[in-house]
Amino acid sequence: xxxxxxxxxxxxxxAHIGNYFGAMKQMVDLQNSGxxxxxxxxxxxxxxxxxxxxxxxxxxxxxxxLDYLAIGLDPRKSIIFKQSDISAHTELAWIFxxxxxxxxxERAHAFKDAEAKNKEINVGxxxxxxxxxxxxxxxxxxxxxxxxxxxxxxxxxxxxxLKFNHIFGAKDVAEYSDLVFKLPEPLIMENVAxxxxxxxxxxxxxxxxxxxxxxxxxxxxxxxxxxxxxSGMGAVGPDGKPSDGKPMNIYNIHKLFKSEVKLNExxxxxxGKYKALKDALIEDIDEFVKPMRERRLKLAQNPGKVMKIxxxxxxxxxxxxxxxxxxxxxxxxxx
Numbered sequence: 001x002x003x004x005x006x007x008x009x010x011x012x013x014x015a016h017i018g019n020y021f022g023a024m025k026q027m028v029d030l031q032n033s034g035x036x037x038x039x040x041x042x043x044x045x046x047x048x049x050x051x052x053x054x055x056x057x058x059x060x061x062x063x064x065x066l067d068y069l070a071i072g073l074d075p076r077k078s079i080i081f082k083q084s085d086i087s088a089h090t091e092l093a094w095i096f097x098x099x100x101x102x103x104x105x106e107r108a109h110a111f112k113d114a115e116a117k118n119k120e121i122n123v124g125x126x127x128x129x130x131x132x133x134x135x136x137x138x139x140x141x142x143x144x145x146x147x148x149x150x151x152x153x154x155x156x157x158x159x160x161x162l163k164f165n166h167i168f169g170a171k172d173v174a175e176y177s178d179l180v181f182k183l184p185e186p187l188i189m190e191n192v193a194x195x196x197x198x199x200x201x202x203x204x205x206x207x208x209x210x211x212x213x214x215x216x217x218x219x220x221x222x223x224x225x226x227x228x229x230x231s232g233m234g235a236v237g238p239d240g241k242p243s244d245g246k247p248m249n250i251y252n253i254h255k256l257f258k259s260e261v262k263l264n265e266x267x268x269x270x271x272g273k274y275k276a277l278k279d280a281l282i283e284d285i286d287e288f289v290k291p292m293r294e295r296r297l298k299l300a301q302n303p304g305k306v307m308k309i310x311x312x313x314x315x316x317x318x319x320x321x322x323x324x325x326x327x328x329x330x331x332x333x334x335x
Contacts, residue, residue, distance in 0.1 A: 003142035005036040005187070008043040008083065008135055011060035012050055015067045016210035017285070018195035018203030021256055024213075026145060026189050028072045038078035039139050039317060040068065042310075045083050045090065046131065049124045065306050070214065070296035081313035083135065088321035092134035093127070095328060096160050099167060100130055104159075109152055133157040136184050138321040143187040154186040168331040195256065198227045200249045211253070214293045217286050224282045227253070229274045250277050257284040 007027060015024070031038045042064050044057065051057050061082065068080060083089055105111060108129050114121045129152075136144055136157040144154050161181035169180040194202060197209025204210070211223040229247045246267050254277075255263055270276045299306055329335045 002035060002037045004039065004140055005030060005143050005145065006039045006041075006136055006139050006141040006184075007145055008041045008046070008132075009064060010043045010047040010050070011057070011064040012047055013060065013205055014063070014210075015213040016203055016205070017213055017253075017256070017289075018197070018210065020071065020213050021195050023145075023147075023189070024067070024071050030145065030187075031073060031078050036143070039141070039320075040073060040078050040080050041086075041135070041317070042068075042082045043135070046128065049122065049128070062303055062306065065310055066296050066299050067213070069299055069306065069309070070292045072292075075309045075313060079313050079316045080309060081317045082310050085310070085314035086138075086318050086321045088138055088318070088325040089131065089134050092138060092325055092328060093131040095332060096130050096133055096164070097127070099163055100160060105129060108156070129153065129156040130160070133160040137161055137181045138324050139317070140182050140320075140324070141184045142182070143185050145187040145189055148188060151186050151188070154184055158183050164328075168328075196249065196252045198223055198249075200228055200230075211285065213289065214296050215285075215289060216293070217282075220285050220289070221282050224278050224285070227278065247274055247277065250274070250281060254281045254284065257281075257288050 009023075027038075027040065030036055042061055044061055047057065047060070051060065065080070069075075073080060105126055108126075110128055111121065111126055114125055132153050133156055136154070137160070144157075146154060161183055165180045197203035197207055198211065199207065199209045201207055201209060212219055215223065227249050230249055251263065251267060258266075266280060267277065270280075326335070
């Protein structure tokens with residue numbers, strides 16, 4: 001039996017190569033492994049905590065759908081849909097709200113981080129883990145791919161499932177055996193690349209140090225030429241070994257696109273020639289990105305087709321989610 005895998009991404013802006021090597025590539029690999037039934041959704045309701053402009057939300061949702069399809073996520077192999085198209089997500093979240101306590105939610109990382117920064121915290125941010133638990137539990141999810149820093153999300157889903165099962169499911173196991181929520185497991189992505197930005201820090205939109213995933217040749221050139229170069233003398237590579245004079249800010253990005261054996265030859269031949277190394281990096285990024293960029297451009301010419309893919313995915317997801325919600329409603333006694 002294939003395991004059920006679920007993953008959601010907020011539509012919050014332009015994808016960059018850090019997003020790709022940090023998570024997106026792994027999703028394509030998992031889909032193509034043949035080991036999972038993949039449910040991949042655009043978390044637009046979660047994004048409402050950040051985006052509160054109608055046109056921007058529509059634009060970013062389409063952009064993320066294009067990204068999904070361009071990198072190789074396949075609607076013939078995965079169910080791809082918008083969270084907001086499945087009303088069961090928010091309805092189940094409310095049912096969970098009635099059994100989750102305020103002190104429990106106050107322990108969530110997102111809430112504590114916002115509180116520490118003296119931000120005005122909306123209810124959506126505070127309640128984020130409950131909606132996420134509903135996202136996960138609606139689909140009888142076995143595994144959720146996450147980084148180590150996101151493991152708490154799965155722990156919240158498990159805790160809420162256990163509490164619901166205890167309150168509403170354990171009184172008559174024979175009658176409600178199919179209502180007891182399955183406990184999902186985190187699928188911790190090992191050896192996931194932490195991609196450095198052009199300034200050497202972790203690549204992040206908040207640092208404004210990214211290389212866009214679907215960049216044109218000109219955009220790639222501009223980004224690569226802005227990489228802060230260092231002599232590499234005294235520096236240590238990601239494996240803990242001396243850099244041997246390699247400009248590590250360039251090298252650490254370059255190794256995502258070329259084998260280290262070939263890279264070491266290239267960097268030895270061009271020691272101290274930073275422009276030559278940057279030119280080589282531009283070539284390798286452009287060669288890698290070009291097929292995805294071209295697929296995305298072709299898809300973008302027919303946005304109606306893209307939205308139909310999301311609608312088809314929503315129909316598939318809704319059938320699963322509504323069945324689970326009906327079971328939950330029967331368990332709590334509202335139907």
